[in-house]
Amino acid sequence: MSEQEPAPTDGLNEVEATDREHVFGTWSFQSEVRPTEVTHAEGVRFTDADGEEFVDFSSQLMCSNLGHSAEKVEDAIAEQVADAAYVSPGYTTEARAKLGEKLAAVTPGDLSKTFFSTSGTEAVEAAIKIARFYTGKQKILSRYRSYHGATYGSISVTGDPRRLASEPGIPGTIKAPDPYAYGSTLDPMESVEYIDEMLELEGDTVAAILVEPIVGSNGILVPPEEYLPRLKEIAHDHGALLVVDEVMSGFGRTGEWFGADVFGVEPDIMTMAKGLTGAYQPLGATIVTDEIAAHFDDKMLCHGHTYSGHPAAVAAGLAAVETYEEQNLIERASEVGEYLGDRIDDLADRHPSVGEARGVGLFRGIELTSDPDERVPFGERADKVSKGTTVVDEVAAAAYDRGTYVANMINTLIVAPPLTITEDEIDEAIDALDAALDVSDDAMDR
Template sequence: MAEEPPLSEERSEVERLDKKYVFGTWSFQSEVDPTEVVGGEGVRFTDGSGDEFIDFSGQLMCSNLGHSADAVADAIAKQAQEGAYFAPGFATEARARLGEKLAEVTPGTLSKTFFSTSGTEAVEAAIKIARMYTGKQKIVSRYRSYHGATAGSISVTGDPRRLKAEPGIPGAIKAPDPYAYGSTLDPMESLEYIDEMLMLEGDTVAAILVEPIVGSNGILVPPEEYLPRLKEIAHDHGALLICDEVMAGFGRTGEWFGCDVFDVTPDIMTMAKGLSGAYAPLGATIVTPEIADHFEDELFCHGHTYAGHPVACAAGLAAVETYQEENLIDHASEVGDSLGDRLEELADAHPSVGDTRGVGLFRGIELTRDPDERVPFGEREDKISTGSTVVDDVAAAAADEGVYVANMINTLIIAPPLPITEPDIDEAVAALDTALEVSDAAMDR
């Protein structure tokens, strides 16, 4: 048996077993040092030592309902008792009702859904559907993007995590992003680059795949006219527009979906995370009637054992109903404006804060070594390198103050559960105010 890896002092039995027997994700295993969690209530969760944390990132930007959505938990228990699993060839009320509900809340005419168990599977389905529908193979995505970890979705991902999986699937090509703070290209100029890319590729591109608001690669919000123009470019070249709403969807932006912020309906949309409020593994890929009709007489050559799992769909239906009944989308918009103001105050107080950006409860704080020259603390490749970064150290300092915040390269990702209140925000921002002293002190190192 392999030698047991070292742990921090005074770790619990659960932490010891987890370290020994479970892979930590996206990590050098020697650096994995897990913290036991034992429960949650509202926008807070508790570790094995009894310490409580404000969940200022909704775990991995997925706990949109917080940690005590009783209606969702009850729906899971009820479905598990009535019938935990039936093969996808059978119709269940949970799956049928959730399909109907998604046709109601998604934009435009999007109406027919394939259910899966995660965001990466939802993207895999979108890629295959686009290829089957158009008869073309290439997928254009962007460099600052994350679309999932499986073979196809990591291939269309742009961030450095794809490098360990290359070569990926054929036909995945990358374009620049609408990154106003750190790119040499103006966001709208990057669109014309994409337009020329598709012209030069000829009639070979099945779809353009984008996060309407980029998530873990920095919370990048494009100009208002960006997404409408991108859809126009796609259609001009006979390609589809796929919007990956896995992270931005279900109220995170103060609208149901990120593309709603820009009044755009994509041809295909992917969903997960907030779809069930993270109460069950659930993904979805929804398409327009034109695409759905194509498969009336053509083989829909895709499926999973757990496609439309009844328990997961019951969770999803209860989650969407909770968003509606508790008016959480409007609430996210209202408190999101206040959150944006508070983050601007942090930027004014801390020279290491280069930029704050976002919409609703989907925001980022980008740290910089030199605000005038916009010199980052770290590089993109740090994501796949060993050792901690300055932004890791800031997140650790926030945890010491009782706030959990996720981070990626140079950006703190602020995406709390939608029921968060302004007093909760005040408390979390005060903790970040203290934690950012770490990055301020690192500017001269």
């Protein structure tokens, strides 16, 4: 047993205190971890151990796309576990075969063959290895304002400050500027031409360009319409693949099946997780084109997992995709997303501390500022790996006190509710945010 003094547990119930003592909090200074016990979730709401109910305005960690009452997914998991809880990846199940077929149908272009894993970070790991195996090259180019996962390969291609503690990472990773008009010295289309120059200077050594079509946890950054098509053109001009990370932007979040669909781009490799099962089971997927798939017919795919294609997970995935289709949730997310965007624009008009509101569909970001003319942020990148709270944290806490949970990263509130949310529920959450933004308005004078 450790001889350390136990962390203070004042205000925590027994479950929360036990969790704090025996379970690591993620991405946290452990002295600051204060877990909240969730006892129930239904629809777009969840309830804590004190009986307080909250609108889930960020789909937990931007993953509960179906909300918390997807009965078809629940039933599929139970039925699969009753039939066969686990089989080795060398076997298959009806759900795994059908989900592979279904993903080939709903993804853009000729993406056709999938490797299943258990998370987004593992999906990115597979994409890195497949790109290197296929091209025979080693380098992966990604961007500074990005998050691709926590395992060594995916954290190495991640741009945000959480990668720094793990460096040096895997060799062969290089970072490029972002299409971030609000906070960069480069115009978004200047940044993509800079990437062209980078690949020219790197010579014929880059296997892939890896990007989030719409950047998620680093700010909900939506590039210009012509950005992603130009990026694919640049990649192919230099003999590199375009890999799109759809872990957060996939499965209706943007009002389209995938973020790449917003820009009409067909990638060479796509990674998925989160909305793939609506978070009802941990499942990641890496899908590749026919041409890349054929490469491995006579060359070994040196990659695998014990839980690749786990029966309960793929059953959940199949049921989730069928639910998106049967309930017309992709189109609905586009329609309701327009309403959400209008309501957020109203907030921006009323609150001077809202520097920029951006996003598409049900994938929105509210960037805060202490000086809109100079675009001075309340939160800096360094805050993501520092102790203490920021004004942006305080705004999120004020919304939470008013019954609305909204995630925040660095300087942006991330509004990404379940695709099932109604306009009335949006209004309820927006009212909470309206009151909470008074905190940042007042802080502009600090």
